[in-house]
Amino acid sequence: MCPEWNQLATHRKPPAILKTKLQLPVKILTGPGPTNCSERVLQSLKNQVLGHLHPEVCQLMDEIKAGLQYVFQTNNRLTLALSASGHGGMEACLTNLLEPGETILVVKSGIWGERAADMATRIGVHVEVIETEHTSAVTLEQLEIALHRHNPVAVFMVQAESSTGLKQPLEGFGDLIHRYNALFIVDTVASLCGEPFFMDSWGVDATYTGSQKVLGAPPGLSPISFSPRAETKLLQRKTKPSSYYLDMTLLGNYWKCFGNESRVYHHTISATLLYGLREALAEIAEEGLRASWIRHASAAARLRKGLELRGLRSYVKIPQYQLSTIISIELPPGVDDTIIVQRAMKNCNVEISRGLGPTVGKVLRVGLLGTNATFGKVDLVLRALEILPSKL
Amino acid sequence: MCPEWNQLATHRKPPAILKTKLQLPVKILTGPGPTNCSERVLQSLKNQVLGHLHPEVCQLMDEIKAGLQYVFQTNNRLTLALSASGHGGMEACLTNLLEPGETILVVKSGIWGERAADMATRIGVHVEVIETEHTSAVTLEQLEIALHRHNPVAVFMVQAESSTGLKQPLEGFGDLIHRYNALFIVDTVASLCGEPFFMDSWGVDATYTGSQKVLGAPPGLSPISFSPRAETKLLQRKTKPSSYYLDMTLLGNYWKCFGNESRVYHHTISATLLYGLREALAEIAEEGLRASWIRHASAAARLRKGLELRGLRSYVKIPQYQLSTIISIELPPGVDDTIIVQRAMKNCNVEISRGLGPTVGKVLRVGLLGTNATFGKVDLVLRALEILPSKL
Numbered sequence: 001m002c003p004e005w006n007q008l009a010t011h012r013k014p015p016a017i018l019k020t021k022l023q024l025p026v027k028i029l030t031g032p033g034p035t036n037c038s039e040r041v042l043q044s045l046k047n048q049v050l051g052h053l054h055p056e057v058c059q060l061m062d063e064i065k066a067g068l069q070y071v072f073q074t075n076n077r078l079t080l081a082l083s084a085s086g087h088g089g090m091e092a093c094l095t096n097l098l099e100p101g102e103t104i105l106v107v108k109s110g111i112w113g114e115r116a117a118d119m120a121t122r123i124g125v126h127v128e129v130i131e132t133e134h135t136s137a138v139t140l141e142q143l144e145i146a147l148h149r150h151n152p153v154a155v156f157m158v159q160a161e162s163s164t165g166l167k168q169p170l171e172g173f174g175d176l177i178h179r180y181n182a183l184f185i186v187d188t189v190a191s192l193c194g195e196p197f198f199m200d201s202w203g204v205d206a207t208y209t210g211s212q213k214v215l216g217a218p219p220g221l222s223p224i225s226f227s228p229r230a231e232t233k234l235l236q237r238k239t240k241p242s243s244y245y246l247d248m249t250l251l252g253n254y255w256k257c258f259g260n261e262s263r264v265y266h267h268t269i270s271a272t273l274l275y276g277l278r279e280a281l282a283e284i285a286e287e288g289l290r291a292s293w294i295r296h297a298s299a300a301a302r303l304r305k306g307l308e309l310r311g312l313r314s315y316v317k318i319p320q321y322q323l324s325t326i327i328s329i330e331l332p333p334g335v336d337d338t339i340i341v342q343r344a345m346k347n348c349n350v351e352i353s354r355g356l357g358p359t360v361g362k363v364l365r366v367g368l369l370g371t372n373a374t375f376g377k378v379d380l381v382l383r384a385l386e387i388l389p390s391k392l
Numbered sequence: 393m394c395p396e397w398n399q400l401a402t403h404r405k406p407p408a409i410l411k412t413k414l415q416l417p418v419k420i421l422t423g424p425g426p427t428n429c430s431e432r433v434l435q436s437l438k439n440q441v442l443g444h445l446h447p448e449v450c451q452l453m454d455e456i457k458a459g460l461q462y463v464f465q466t467n468n469r470l471t472l473a474l475s476a477s478g479h480g481g482m483e484a485c486l487t488n489l490l491e492p493g494e495t496i497l498v499v500k501s502g503i504w505g506e507r508a509a510d511m512a513t514r515i516g517v518h519v520e521v522i523e524t525e526h527t528s529a530v531t532l533e534q535l536e537i538a539l540h541r542h543n544p545v546a547v548f549m550v551q552a553e554s555s556t557g558l559k560q561p562l563e564g565f566g567d568l569i570h571r572y573n574a575l576f577i578v579d580t581v582a583s584l585c586g587e588p589f590f591m592d593s594w595g596v597d598a599t600y601t602g603s604q605k606v607l608g609a610p611p612g613l614s615p616i617s618f619s620p621r622a623e624t625k626l627l628q629r630k631t632k633p634s635s636y637y638l639d640m641t642l643l644g645n646y647w648k649c650f651g652n653e654s655r656v657y658h659h660t661i662s663a664t665l666l667y668g669l670r671e672a673l674a675e676i677a678e679e680g681l682r683a684s685w686i687r688h689a690s691a692a693a694r695l696r697k698g699l700e701l702r703g704l705r706s707y708v709k710i711p712q713y714q715l716s717t718i719i720s721i722e723l724p725p726g727v728d729d730t731i732i733v734q735r736a737m738k739n740c741n742v743e744i745s746r747g748l749g750p751t752v753g754k755v756l757r758v759g760l761l762g763t764n765a766t767f768g769k770v771d772l773v774l775r776a777l778e779i780l781p782s783k784l
Binding site: 005008009010011012013014015017018019022024025026027029031033034035036037042043044045046047048049050051052054056062063066067069070073074075083084085086087088091095115118119121122123196198200201210212218219220240241242243244245246265266267268269270271272273275276278279281282284285286288289290293294297351356 | 397400401402403404405406407409410411414416417418419421423425426427428429434435436437438439440441442443444446448454455458459461462465466467475476477478479480483487507510511513514515588590592593602604610611612632633634635636637638657658659660661662663664665667668670671673674676677678680681682685686689743748
């Protein structure tokens, strides 16, 4: 070896912390996500990595695109999975569909509208907010008044507000928003495949979700879809989106969405995560979307009934605003949510979550997502919560 | 079931394409990345997912941070892994360390400088470029002239220009750049752990790499580190970075980099990808960084010798500018690179890559990264290239 190597001493030594063996528990993830992956999904992950432009990976991307068009119920060609978490999906919608100086109308019913407002502000977009109570959704009438007043380029809504457990009905909003020449952006992170969603017939122009929620793949990818109307807005931009990484035109070229003959390299996609998402979508395709919606509704109904029997109340009172995926429970007075959460994990290996953002200290949150939307898991959650009344 | 479910017909049916069984080949990934993962890394990936704030995941994040401080050879507290590819790492450096109207000086020796210039332009940063020939690096003298002329806030350089196989020497540049009060940003995507790199003693203020290169983890994470000087620039910003997703202050709070007591939720990190990166870092810590550098140098030397014996020439002629990780080979006149690449894969299951960006049609590229930096893999690559001379 060259003598020069002797001079290359590493000042910082290998950390002892890395000498231990990786040992991980298996938990029942009935919080608001991530959820547990099926054995089929987990087994797929240990396949050797492949290149981001290898034919097998390109084939997987085509299969995933078809699967995503199915779960979004859309014919949109610009449908793909971003190499990012759901937050990246939110940022991609805003960064691609809005330019500095334009106005977005954000419906805020919890943390996610606030997050969208923060992101939009960062890219120089003017933000107008309709704030609803945490337990009731925005109505068509309320939205129309705001559309009339603010004349926004886009409206942002959240189907499943995971911080409060609120479901925002979406039917009719697309037509209204389009009458005001705005784009309809919907966050479906905590709802997709667990609540009915019809991108095309509801007139949604952009939506995104997270791979780790009802889909049941590992975290790390954010499925996203843009309508032809959203594509037109992309084309008419005067400036490039502030992010290269989330640029939907470049991503569409990589995912071969525009009828382009060959794929154009954009970034190194994670083959590992594609394996998992492909298998998760295959499982949903096998079960059928409608069957998945019904399964989630049934599990949630059983949970609500069990809560009622135990004297616990839903945080969201109006049934049409209650989600099947994330169930928020009013924290009874005098109960310490941290203790409940710790005991459920310690005694039952079950995850129950505290509130988030505006609901911290007010609720407990249960997620029945994907493989965990079963009566068996509901009964486990109820057992884990039985420690609750005894504390009162 | 409620009668309303009968009305919820899914117009789009499950795609037949998802009914097939997932079947994936194992290939020898001796292109410029991703590289093959070790069996230990692959096995870790099939562990059940855990939550992004579970204590076991927080522990993994601490272990990964320590491992990254080791491989970057830095004491920087703001050291973490972004939930994005290496392109996300590049964007994070630019978006966090520069504000609209400021000037960056980009050293461009191939595709990566160009990419950085594109990203900087998108966020309103003024870009000045020093363009070098593809086969020679920038010198201290050239850089000083440009620093003097442009007075930039930051300088962007690439240690391993994977499109050309060029190694940019980095010693001495930190001091020079700091004398001009600029920040030193270095892309170590295709070099880290395969080429000596000393973040602290070389005065590098920001660097990022990709999990899927020499580190040998699956793609999807981008390790990144900011120096105290870079942290100061973050603190002095007048505007928030344009990206929430890549905001290093928020990420530092999540990775507990600032001595904060508790972690602040920022996004859902991929537990799966953390498992892989943790195991990959553990393997490097076991081998030792210096041993890894020497192994990569030895493998590259054997490859170059083999190429020479076969009458093939390195694209980069000056030894000190030749990388150990990515070896670019001059494409002999009259040889079709596409045929070579296809035959190597078909006959030997070995990946060899065509040029990228400015080197398309000019070079073949071989990557000896991580587990593939061995004499055995070098000999396989040489065998796969033996088809080459016979074509002349």
